Each structure stands twice: as C-alpha cells, then as structure tokens.
Amino acid sequence: MLHELSITDLGVIESARIEVGPGLTCVTGETGAGKTMVLTGLGLILGAKAVPETVRAGADAALAEAVLDAPRDGAIAQRLAEAGVEVDDDGTVIVARTVGASRRSRTVIGGRTVPQALLADVAAELVTVHGQHDQARLRTPARQRDTLDAYAGDDHKGTVAEYRHAWTAWTEASAALARMEDGAQAARAEVVRLRDDLDAIDALAPQPGEDEELAAQARVLENAEDVRTGVASAHAALGGDDEFTAVAALEAARRALGDAARHDDALGALDERLASLAYGAGDLVTELASYLEGLDADPARLDEIHQRRSDLAGLMRRIGVPDLAGVLEHAEHARARVAEDDAWDETLVERRAAVASTRSALEEAAERLSAGRRDAATRLAAAVREELAQLAMPDADFAVAVEPIDPAPHGADAVAMTLASHPGAPHRPIAEAASGGELSRIMLALEVALAHSTHEGPRTFVFDEVDAGVGGKAAVAVGGRLAALAQTHQVIVVTHLAQVASFADTHVVVAKATDGSVTRAQVTAVEADARVEEIARLLSGQEDSATARAHALELLEASGVRR
Structure with a gap:
C-alpha cells in the first residue's frame, strides 16, 4: 500500500505532499491544473522512466518521494535485502527518485541507491496501474489472451511455461530436420x-x-x-x-x-x-x-x-x-x-523421429493449455457479466471465445472477448461492439475480476480516467464499483466525474494558481465544504452555484448510502 507521496519541482508542481490512506482516493482538478504531474510523480516512485523535460523550469532536479509497504517475502524481498535496503519496523520503506534536468537521475530505496529496474520490480509486486492506453491494449487479441491467462491462476502459468518449452523443442527439431533435408543436395x-x-x-x-x-x-x-x-x-x-x-x-x-x-x-x-x-x-x-x-x-x-x-x-x-x-x-x-x-541416413531417421516426438508433446501441451483457457474463459465471462450488471450494463452479455488454431508460440488458441450490448444483439468483438464508455467499464470489470482471482492480500490499483466516456447513471455505477474494490484494496483514481469523486474516502484536488509570471499547482486534500465545492465544480463548472452544491450534497449522501 502507498501511504504518502511527496513531489518537488515536477512540472507545474513546486511542492506537494499527499497522504494516501486505505480505501478509495480520488484526484480531481481542472484540465491543465497538473493532475498529470501527480500521476507522473506516482509513476516515478513506481519505477517509470525519468524524463528530464518534466523538471520544473528553473530547477536543477525534480524529486518524488513515497512511503510504501515493502514485500515481506519472496524473490523481491530477497533482492531488497541483498541490496542493503532497510525496511522500517512497520514494514514500510521510503522510496526517492531524483530526476536531474541536466544530470543523472538517482533511485534510492530504504537509504540505498539501487537500479531503477529494482524499483520497477518492487512496484510490480504491489501496484497495478491502468491508464487510458490500456483500453487500446484491451482491443488486441494478444492482450485479451494475456488477460485470460492471468485470470486462470498460478497453476495455469506452469501450463503456459510447459507449452512454450514444448514449442521451442519442436521448432528447433523441425529447423534441424529442414536444414538437413533442404540442404541435402548441396x-x-x-x-x-x-x-x-x-x-x-x-x-x-x-x-x-x-x-x-x-x-x-x-x-x-x-x-x-x-x-x-x-x-x-x-x-x-x-x-x-x-x-x-x-x-x-x-x-x-x-x-x-x-x-x-x-x-x-x-x-x-x-x-x-x-x-x-x-x-x-x-x-x-x-x-x-x-x-x-x-x-x-x-x-x-x-x-x-x-x-x-x-x-x-x-x-x-x-x-x-x-x-x-x-x-x-x-x-x-x-x-x-x-x-x-x-551416418547421414541414420541421422535423418533420428531427426525425423525427434520432430514427431516433439510434435506429439507439443500437441499434448497445447490441449492442456486450451483446456485451462476454456475453463478460465467460462469463469471470467461469468465474473465480468456480474460486474457489468453493477456497472449499469445489466443487459450486456460478455463472453470469452477460445477457438482452436494451428500451434503458435503463444498456444493453439485464438482468444476473443466479445460483447452483445443488448438482448438479441449478436456477439461482436468488444473493439467493435463497445463504445468508449462501455469499454472503460469492461476494463474496470475485468480488473475487478482479476483482483479477486490473481492477487493475494491487499494491492494498490491506480486508474487514470477509467471513467472516460461515462456519464449519468453509469458514472454512479463506476464510482460504486471502485468503492467496492476499495473495500479490499487501495484504489487511486484520477477522475473528472463528480459521481465517481463522491465515493472517495480521500479527495485530493489539484488547482492551478498564477501570479502573472509563474504558474504553480497546489495539491490539497479537501473535506467538508471544500469537498462540496469541488464536486459542485465538477458538476457545473461553478463551485458557488446553489443548485450545483445541492446536487453535490445529494451525491455525497447517496454514495454514503450505497456503501
């Protein structure tokens, strides 16, 4: 879990400190206010690439610091120990990334300078980040197949590894035979x-x-x-x-x-x-x-x-x-x-036998992999349909098709996620059948299903405008589902929707201020009236509108009831 994030001289943010608690944290603000820089700072402490151009104008370096829970066991914990990283008694570790405008960047974990790749590996153990680009990735067959494999569980990972080993053995045996047969005359x-x-x-x-x-x-x-x-x-x-x-x-x-x-x-x-x-x-x-x-x-x-x-x-x-x-x-x-x-004839016989035996092993591994995928597809489709019903898509029929194809490096299956948006509609690939808002909700439903099946213990999820293209009743449903996910995991959402922000346990606002020559972003946690004003602004663009304030209060009250 992420406990605290501090940012200095990053983009328009001169200095900011955010305390992030359990549950749902929403980040809002006007377009151009600096929400992106909050995500950039978060990305830095999660091991993202350092970009010198993001350093605030006039500053030598930008700094992002955070307090994170450290993995308590496993390979990553061992690597941290080998690097000399000191973990506090409460199980947390301080992470710092320095991004130089004209000098080398630096990564420090627990007082030790470490490679940036180690920080990225640590973050991968603890945090899942979803941005708008993930929707585009969800449209690709490869991404859909990877999602299904992730949902299938740890035993399935072993099956995938066995198939890849069998694929390598078969392709190498086939290549050796082809070289012998094709080049026989020469x-x-x-x-x-x-x-x-x-x-x-x-x-x-x-x-x-x-x-x-x-x-x-x-x-x-x-x-x-x-x-x-x-x-x-x-x-x-x-x-x-x-x-x-x-x-x-x-x-x-x-x-x-x-x-x-x-x-x-x-x-x-x-x-x-x-x-x-x-x-x-x-x-x-x-x-x-x-x-x-x-x-x-x-x-x-x-x-x-x-x-x-x-x-x-x-x-x-x-x-x-x-x-x-x-x-x-x-x-x-x-x-x-x-x-x-x-020994040509003898070798030729041996290589043909090797191709036959490795092909047989490949087909057996492919069948085991396909069986695992078909089982996971049934379970995943049911889980996503259940989630979509709670995301204002009760009539949507989501399915995962697993069709046989010739063996390939990834298996002998073509995986396709399809959607029938209403009763009687034919199933079509989600890239064609889902609108932008529906695709956002499908992605959220998938993530919730994956969270319940693949992550042991609490995890941190970061969503960048997962509610893009969503409004009205659907927006309330998205907020409610994020809040439900936040009951067992820490969830951080960058949103522009009041309906989503109203469910937040912690509401952070990024506001832009200028003195005429210098623009700065202020990052503040809002409560009580300040939070009502921000939700009213999200609703109408006017935080002092009586109607908007009344609607904001109504949303806050309704979100409390829905919890």
Whole structure:
C-alpha cells in the first residue's frame, strides 16, 4: 500500500505532499491544473522512466518521494535485502527518485541507491496501474489472451511455461530436420569435394612442420659447398692436423695451469674452467667431423625435396590455405563431415523421429493449455457479466471465445472477448461492439475480476480516467464499483466525474494558481465544504452555484448510502 507521496519541482508542481490512506482516493482538478504531474510523480516512485523535460523550469532536479509497504517475502524481498535496503519496523520503506534536468537521475530505496529496474520490480509486486492506453491494449487479441491467462491462476502459468518449452523443442527439431533435408543436395556435393580433398591429402601424407623442415634442408643442399667449406675450416682451426690448433692450445694451457694449481689452491677454479673449455672444444671437433661425414651433397636428394615442396604447395593452393597447418586443419574438419555423411541416413531417421516426438508433446501441451483457457474463459465471462450488471450494463452479455488454431508460440488458441450490448444483439468483438464508455467499464470489470482471482492480500490499483466516456447513471455505477474494490484494496483514481469523486474516502484536488509570471499547482486534500465545492465544480463548472452544491450534497449522501 502507498501511504504518502511527496513531489518537488515536477512540472507545474513546486511542492506537494499527499497522504494516501486505505480505501478509495480520488484526484480531481481542472484540465491543465497538473493532475498529470501527480500521476507522473506516482509513476516515478513506481519505477517509470525519468524524463528530464518534466523538471520544473528553473530547477536543477525534480524529486518524488513515497512511503510504501515493502514485500515481506519472496524473490523481491530477497533482492531488497541483498541490496542493503532497510525496511522500517512497520514494514514500510521510503522510496526517492531524483530526476536531474541536466544530470543523472538517482533511485534510492530504504537509504540505498539501487537500479531503477529494482524499483520497477518492487512496484510490480504491489501496484497495478491502468491508464487510458490500456483500453487500446484491451482491443488486441494478444492482450485479451494475456488477460485470460492471468485470470486462470498460478497453476495455469506452469501450463503456459510447459507449452512454450514444448514449442521451442519442436521448432528447433523441425529447423534441424529442414536444414538437413533442404540442404541435402548441396551438403552431399560438399562432402564429395571433401572426400576428394582427403584423398589428395592422404596421398601426400603431410606431417606437422614438414614444410618448414623441407625448406631448411633445401637451403643446406642448395649451399652445400659453402656449408662444407665453412664447417671444414672451423674443424681445422679447432682440432685439425696442423700443429697449432685451438684444441692443442687449450690442452697446453690446461696442463700448465694444472701444474701451477698444485702449488696454489686459488687457481683450482680457473683450472676447472679451462679444463671445461678444453673438453668442450674436443667435443665440438668430434661433432663437426661427424657433420662433415654426413653432409649430403647429392643433387638427386635436392630434386626430391624440391618436388615434395612443390606437391605440398599445390595441395595448399587446392584447399586455399597459406600453410601446411591449414591443410592439416582442413583434413580434420573434412574427416568429421565425411563421418557425418557416412551416418547421414541414420541421422535423418533420428531427426525425423525427434520432430514427431516433439510434435506429439507439443500437441499434448497445447490441449492442456486450451483446456485451462476454456475453463478460465467460462469463469471470467461469468465474473465480468456480474460486474457489468453493477456497472449499469445489466443487459450486456460478455463472453470469452477460445477457438482452436494451428500451434503458435503463444498456444493453439485464438482468444476473443466479445460483447452483445443488448438482448438479441449478436456477439461482436468488444473493439467493435463497445463504445468508449462501455469499454472503460469492461476494463474496470475485468480488473475487478482479476483482483479477486490473481492477487493475494491487499494491492494498490491506480486508474487514470477509467471513467472516460461515462456519464449519468453509469458514472454512479463506476464510482460504486471502485468503492467496492476499495473495500479490499487501495484504489487511486484520477477522475473528472463528480459521481465517481463522491465515493472517495480521500479527495485530493489539484488547482492551478498564477501570479502573472509563474504558474504553480497546489495539491490539497479537501473535506467538508471544500469537498462540496469541488464536486459542485465538477458538476457545473461553478463551485458557488446553489443548485450545483445541492446536487453535490445529494451525491455525497447517496454514495454514503450505497456503501
């Protein structure tokens, strides 16, 4: 429940504070006085999008604050706790929305800055808002279907979820089969090409890194004489047949240093290092000799390497890759695709079976969903007819038709709300059969029916001119039904009808005042004579008219009796 709403620097409202109690609260005022800004402020604390243009001219920011009951359990309560929101001992929480004219907006719940989406989720748990645009939404089949599903109850929600899961499974299975069947010819042609590629690759049997290894061998063989000369020279200098070689010099130095080290222990480390050099030089001489013996200068081998490299390059060009690694990767992919093709018939059978089984599951889920909707349609139609009888439409026959159609994402039903406005009249879609005023009353009747079936515990309902297009006796009936709804729920109504306002437990008036240069809206709760004057103004436009005042008193007295 909403307990209090404060607005600062929002539109024409400089500052306003409204205490909202249980029961029915009506907001009235002249056109352009600022009733819309009251709803805008209410929308802000319910998580609506912040619009900088609504900030009062000359102000840096607008502020909307409210005291709301917080959800006591469930997922939203857990999210509030995780956000560090502090709930007062009485179960209420303070909500504040700051809308900056040129800076970021801010949302605070219980002293904690939170995302605007969290506030919207909290409000969705507590408040239902209906504006004039809801009448347009009521004209659409999708909206009517959603309304019926909401009325059907929590168990039905599970049925809807099961159907959507079955729909997804069937559509995915069908798509997989279609891709296989529709692309069969192209896929088979691709596999033929891949088989040829594999034959060519397997014929050459390339090995990882082989191209780089062959390139290195080719460089050696192409420059074999220079390589031989260089290695031979290095071998001769290190340990050839000459008297003076590096190995001989190192060995002589090692013996000399070894003799000296016997007399001075400090030379031991140097002796070890020199010995290591001598041994290393000897090993290097041996390795160079071995390399010279194994050096292949055979022109035939070079021709073989060139041919192998040419074959590998042709294979790369055929497949369209820059290196041998790309060839090997292509081979791995091709083998997998060929393996799939080898199991093509088996896979095709499996996919057709999957489509059949998921279609059967979809049809079963659709039947359960349709049965739930048909049952809910009967109950909803009866509930709405009962409500319409109390809204000055006793002869109206409201019905909800559930007709079978091909399965679709939302089910296998077409839902249509129809109306026969008087006895003998044919049933027609409500968008065609109902006038604006009748549509408003049908929407109210639906909301009352939904309130009794889908909401556990008290809830707040906000109606923006639900009485549009209504007058006379029908207006009194609308006011009475709103008052009846307010006996179990908190109801806030923006209205222009005296007949509706007369039922209010709390009557708030938005009045416009100007000093010639600045226009301000004043928001005031009215009682006693002030309330009589406002209802008289709503009746005749003249709050000081004796006739209007007498009629206003009559309305107030009648509304008290009707309660």
